[in-house]
Amino acid sequence: MNNAIEILKECEAFLEGHFLLSSGRHSSAYCQMAYLQQHPAQCAKVMEQVADKVRALGLDVDVIVGPAMGGIVYAYELGRQLGKRAIFTERVDNVMTLKRFAINPGEKCIIAEDVVTTGISSLETKRVIEEAGGECLGIVCVVDRTKEEAPSPIPILASAAKLDLPNYLPEECPICAEGKLPLVHLGSRKMKEQAKQTL
Numbered sequence: 001m002n003n004a005i006e007i008l009k010e011c012e013a014f015l016e017g018h019f020l021l022s023s024g025r026h027s028s029a030y031c032q033m034a035y036l037q038q039h040p041a042q043c044a045k046v047m048e049q050v051a052d053k054v055r056a057l058g059l060d061v062d063v064i065v066g067p068a069m070g071g072i073v074y075a076y077e078l079g080r081q082l083g084k085r086a087i088f089t090e091r092v093d094n095v096m097t098l099k100r101f102a103i104n105p106g107e108k109c110i111i112a113e114d115v116v117t118t119g120i121s122s123l124e125t126k127r128v129i130e131e132a133g134g135e136c137l138g139i140v141c142v143v144d145r146t147k148e149e150a151p152s153p154i155p156i157l158a159s160a161a162k163l164d165l166p167n168y169l170p171e172e173c174p175i176c177a178e179g180k181l182p183l184v185h186l187g188s189r190k191m192k193e194q195a196k197q198t199l
Contacts, residue, residue, distance in 0.1 A: 004046045004142070004160035011036045018181035026173040026183065029165045031143050033114035037073045044077055046160045050140050051081040053158035054110070059137060062107040063087060067096065067125045074142060075112035086112075089125050096124035098132060105133030110157065113141040119152025126154055 008014035013036040019027045036043050054061070061084055066075025068090040079086025087101035103109065109129045111122050116139060126136045139152065144159035146152050168174065175181055 004049055005163075007042050007046050008036060008143075008161070011039050011042055018175045018183050020183050020185045021167060024170065025167040026170055026175060027165060027167040028175055029163075031115050031145075031163075031165075033070060033142060036142070043073065044081070046142055047074060047077040047081060049160045050074075050142070050158050051078055054078070054082060054140060057157060059110070059157070060108055061110050061137065063103060063109045063134070064112050065089060065103075065109050065125055065129060066112045067122070070114040071112045071125075074114055078110075078112050078140065089128050096128055098128055103129060103132035103134040107134045108137055109134045110137050111139045111154070113139055115143045115145055116141045116152055116156060116159075117145040118150060119146060119154050119156070122152070122154050 005014060008031070013032055013034075015030045015032055016028060017030075019030045021027055021030075036046065061082065064075045064079040064082070064084055064086045066072045066086065066088045068088050072088045075086045075088060078084075087098070087103075089096050090099050091097070092099055111125050111129075113122060116122065119139065122139050129136045136154065138155035138157040140158045141156065142160050144156055144162045145165060146156065147164065170176065176183070
């Protein structure tokens with residue numbers, strides 16, 4: 001198994017069980033990446049895999065940009081390992097912006113995310129980069145959940161793990177049919193404890 005997934009499981013950032021997604025669909029697995037951020041040494045190990053892949057690409061990178069909130073820690077850690085400047089975008093009146101930082105015209109940027117499923121949300125950060133005169137080279141992430149039939153609109157340059165996590169309509173959910181695991185709503189306080197039963 002991918003070493004990054006093993007680390008995520010150790011940190012309880014990769015949960016297996018029976019989850020209700022925000023879309024209303026059910027899934028047997030969920031990535032709660034904030035749990036990885038609780039463990040800086042483990043986070044650094046995971047991001048080392050991403051940093052090594054970025055180095056191997058030989059990209060000329062100036063700035064790592066992490067969208068708040070999920071990308072802030074990963075942008076910082078990647079910037080630390082690559083010796084590059086790390087900044088973050090954030091929402092102001094629900095619009096993604098560079099509130100605290102600047103990107104200089106011509107600077108080459110990489111977007112750092114926690115999990116990429118469709119890549120659509122990263123388009124907002126790409127827009128901010130380009131409006132500032134920077135160039136967006138692509139995305140790096142801890143977990144790449146994109147599917148071949150629905151690729152990210154921004155190239156994914158590197159990830160620590162590639163996962164194809166199944167999800168189901170409630171009426172088609174095989175976990176429900178088995179009736180063994182309770183359906184856990186993501187973000188609930190009981191999620192972590194209930195998910196432990198299958199970790």
